[in-house]
Amino acid sequence: MTNKNKNIEMKSRKLHKLIGLTLVLPMLGWTLTGLVFFIKPGYQEAYEQLSVKRHPLSQVLTVAPKKNWQEVRLVNTILGAHLLVKSSHKVEHLDPVSQLAKPAPTNLQFKALLNDAFSDNKARYGDIEHVNGLSAQTSTGVEVTLDWQTLKLSQTGQDTKLINLLYQVHYLQWTPFKGINQLLGVIGLLLLISLTVLGVRLYMKPRS
Template sequence: MNKKTIHKTLGGLLLLPLIVWVISGAFFFIKPGYQAAFAPLEIKTYPLDEALTLTAQPQWQELRLLRTVLGSHLLIKEQGQYHHLDANTLAPMASPTQAQLRLLLEDAIASDPLRYGHLTQLDDNLVPPNLTQPKSVITVHTSTGVELTLDWGRLQLRQLGADTRFINGVYSMHYLQWTPYKGLNKVLGFVGLVLLFGLALSGSFLLLRSSQEKVR
């Protein structure tokens, strides 16, 4: 097989990945809809309205005291793990009831009703039975299809809409993450790089040979 045939074969094999790279690369350059898709969603906080006396423990690496629509919260970091405590008793904060969960989340999404709409019906199994574990994550959905994930241990929110999923999908396509298997995706990426290098190398040989023929 001569170099010209090799070059054409490699070009044919790389045709689809190159098209995907060009389109996705242009998408990343323009970044349409990025602002809304990846906009941070914060728990709404209020000024502290009560005097609390806290004695920091030696094992605490970090602490935050804040007030939400549900009241005061104490967040501490201990041995690299975050814990959500009752600010008055320092006991693990009880799991929120459905009413409390709805109140907290609706207060947060009220900042952008066009994107989030309102919360859909909450199921009983959405709320974990207790919050003694370092991580207690609750996921609910809104009427606009946005998925809200509440990390109660850190009192943090994350939002994931259809636009976010689409952009993440474009990212996966760009980096040849075309299968649900991480190992196979790495193989595809490596093969793509090898083929691209081979295409460039064979093209360089053809260009060099063409230049030499012109000189003769």
């Protein structure tokens, strides 16, 4: 092997080592988070689809649909009957009798609606501690939000936030800036490809 080839090989080994050291933390993060994503511990509760509990209608209601209504749903909750209407890509929450916009619930009504929804999994949600508009914080640290127009609930606990953080680590979303995160992802992939190419090249290099 000539001195020139020896120098090229030494530089390749140094570069391979440098890239390997650079990727130690990302690779460790990818491996550990990938293991969590494969096993999915605690996913069921962390991403549970909390729903407003529906009850049988206590009375017969007749709804005359309007021409521009594309979808109509009549549901009954602990707060009474609700008419959910979709028209021209817009969802409306109406009173089924007057067909006027149904007013948002008071704090007491909101709590009653949540406690009814919590009854199937009281261990996760516990008791309501704070209410802020249509959002509530529970004694177990879960935040629950109500979309009144669609009558849908969403919940986020500490476990949900932890799993979301693991996804950010896995996909190199290490900053609050989308552009920088995308750049980090591209750099990480390029370094990984370079590490592979250098490793194969060094392995295939004939020994003298």
